[in-house]
Structures are given as C-alpha cells and as structure tokens.
Amino acid sequence: MISTGNKPVSEQRYRCLATFWVMFAYADDVTQQQLEQMHRALAEQEERLCDQNLEMCMENLMQRLQTARSLGMSLSLPAWAVEKSKALAAFAHHNHHKNEDSGGQR
Numbered sequence: 001m002i003s004t005g006n007k008p009v010s011e012q013r014y015r016c017l018a019t020f021w022v023m024f025a026y027a028d029d030v031t032q033q034q035l036e037q038m039h040r041a042l043a044e045q046e047e048r049l050c051d052q053n054l055e056m057c058m059e060n061l062m063q064r065l066q067t068a069r070s071l072g073m074s075l076s077l078p079a080w081a082v083e084k085s086k087a088l089a090a091f092a093h094h095n096h097h098k099n100e101d102s103g104g105q106r
Helices: 009-025 032-049 054-070 079-101
Strands: none
Touching (some): 032 054
C-alpha cells in the first residue's frame, strides 16, 4: 500500500467513496441501483479496513443505513459487519462468564 502523509491510499479512496455516496444519495438523478452498487463497493473497502479502523467503518455504515432508510431504501448489512458483531458478542459473553467465575473480581 502506498502511503501519502498519515493515511494509506486505500483509506483515502474509501473516505472519498463514502463522501460520494452521501452526496449521490441526495442527488435527484441517481438511482437506487447506483446507490446499492456504491454501497457494495464501500462494503468491500470496509472489509479490508475494519481491522485497522473498525469505528470509522461502523460509523460510515450506520450513516449509509440511516440515509438509505430516510430515502425509503433498505440496504443489506455487509458480511464484515455481521462477522464483527458476532465476534464482539462472543467476546462480551466470554468476559461476562469469566467475571462470574472469578466472583466478579478482576
């Protein structure tokens, strides 16, 4: 990955595409199919970026889902989001049981 300044090029492309998605969502001449195609492209980028910047990816996904909903659209959750939510739930469940086994002590 080529680096320019502090951000890798792929993250810069991702941020640009995310900004375009929001702009296009509110444009009059963009179809739902075009927005869905951009959503899929963003999801592919997020899959590569989420390990290094999960919070950014989650925030952008949430914004897309909210914007789509406000426009009467429904977008599917990308596989990376489902996988990360399952992993975080399993981690929380494991830690909860670990704390119970130790009497709530850390």
